[in-house]
Amino acid sequence: MKALHVVTLHTPTHEFGGPTRVALNLCRGLRAQGEQAALVALGDGFPPGGLPRRVEGVPARLFAARHVLPRFEVSGITSPGLLTAAPRLVRSADVVHVHLMRDLVTLPVAMMAARMGRPLVLQTHGMIDPTRNRVAQAVDVLGLRRVLRRADAVLHLTPAERELTAAVVAPHRTGPAYRLVNGVTPQPMRPARPEGGPPTVLYCARVQEGKRPQDFVAALPTVLERHPDARFVLAGPDTGALVGELLALARRMGVGHALEYVGALDHADVIERLRSADVYVLPSIQDAFSVSVLESLSVGLPVVVTRTSGLAPDVAAAGAGRVVDNAPGDPDNGRRVGRAVLDLLDPAANAAASQAAWRLARDSFTLDAVVSTLRGVYAAVRERVSAAPVRRPPRQPSGRRPARVP
Template sequence: MRCLHVVPSLAPEAGGPTTAAIALVQALCDRGIDAEVATAGTPPPLPFPVHGFPVSPLTVRQYGFAPTLPPWLRSHLPQYDVVHLHGCFAHSSTVAAAIARRHRIPYLWRTLDHLSGPSLAQGTWYKHLYLRTVEAANLRGAVFHCTSPTEAEWVQDWAGDRPVLTIPLGVTPIPEAPAARCTLRQRWGIPADTPIVLFLSRMHPKKQPEILLQALAGLDRPWVALLAGTGDPAYLKGLAQLSTNLGLGDRVKFLGFVQGEAKTEALRGSDVFALPSQSENFGLAVAEAMAAGLPVLVTPGVQIAPEIAQAEAGLVVPPTVEAWRSALESILRNPAQRQTWGRNGQTLVEQTYQWGAIAERLATVYHQLIAGELTHPERG
């Protein structure tokens, strides 16, 4: 079975969606599936076949217009048995879906929270117009891949009678780093007994790091916050200014984009993970934090929040400054509770978010698509 994954970007800075796509394709390859990737931009070196296509300098925002991608897809897509699309409102997904329909190749569409109410509220008019015009036939031909039940409910509004499947993401094991607590504090000049709150995500208004900063500003006890991630320079400048205005000084440190050993050090060396995001279709960074043994603070908009609450792996906190301040006060004053929640989170990840099992489920779905058991896409 040959499967082509179409991913808007494989740049590490793209965050969780890219990390998940790479890990997913690798897990499929490990199980004997002939999986490849087509992407806009220059991909990093990877252990499976990747076809990269230059992005036009005239592209709009994150649409990723790659003019040489459509001809390649028209020529090569018939060689594949199934297509797995990643993300909406991307040139790569739109053209791949259209060409797959013409060749009657079944396609699974991972929507990445792009069809949720909060996401569609950002740029409402043009997103709705795009879905109802450019993407209408493509949506009618898809089988949808969601990573949480809540995301599936949002997608169902656009899917009509098309199948909507819920298959979570996996988590790549976080390397052990016994010295991380020491080296992280040495690197950033943090006292050994000061707890570290880690925010590790793409810097975007949707992630609401402002809530975290404002909540921390009202705490009397010692703390240091590490904000790791990249984003729009103007937005990052605004966050730094907010930190200054709140008088947080060197208690807030902006790490920029981290990966590899630096990411492992941040995860293994911190004490609490915090993500006050408006919405997350899964929350891969949260799952990675649990895999590293960190207790997590999240909002109900993080779609694995119910699992976190049930496993007692952290706190699910309404997205208000007052609620977050209270939650931070509680978790920072209780090291024993942090350790218990951290162990519970590791157990949750080990039992639920393993790439091997998820790849097996997807392989079954691919076979069902090819056999017509989930219906073939419409022609159009």
């Protein structure tokens, strides 16, 4: 089976974060289980002529990004080359799996696949919900609602995401809904921190407003009062241009010496940072099912997450970390995060949460299990399409051979 995964963007510093990481993980997992899977995306930030043909072992067709609507950031980039090649790539795939957002890449490809009658799976990553933005509303009318209704499967991470996506097309219904959680490759348990060594608290995600890195920084005074030697490490691409403000905030609070920004990391460095930390903090109010939190759990690193996180119930039930309330503008956010970190720096609590985190990832969120579920969805989708007489494959244009999935 040939599965074509279409995602908006890949960069050397992984600035697009979760959707691209999930797409790569799923492609790699599918290939490990004997399927053919490839990635199609825009590439940005690479040297001229330097677009890779494989990403972390996954065959990839990357097309140079053009920033045609800069004010819309990632939603305003596209590639004429990708859109020209897309019909042939779609035609050659057995399943077209689109990591959908309101943009000029994934939405046009999804519309093509639906129009051509190809088996279409949409995965929304918590990015498709009702909006008051007029431009986004126009996008919904012009195509988004149509592809959500015509899709052969619409994947959601949580029941809340399914309801929000359904509200976009109401009073109509989306295509058949399936739950697919994110998964990670099992990792060895991280080593215990040497007794008496300085603790390390880690944030490793895109540095942008919705992930609330300012609440990570605001937790420093609370933690340093009890652990004056603690180190706070801020890692990830500065997609919100916030790092300068965060470092200045730490200096104003008199704790700048304890905060280090290490920039964007490749995946191997991310895992190494997780293995060497004592607590992972992600105070995000926008993540439906954070891959970075899952990767933390996979190495046995206790986590501090917000109650709105899709993983919060699992973390709380397993005892794999702490769950905190976090509302934008609440001056107590930092203190709440700091108190949760202090709880997990207690040696006995840290050891218990570490074991619980590692077991949770192994028992509930392995990539192999997720990919097996996805293959079942693909089988149902292909059966549904083959049984539908109205969905005929389009005629091949004369004189042209279809592009092959890489």
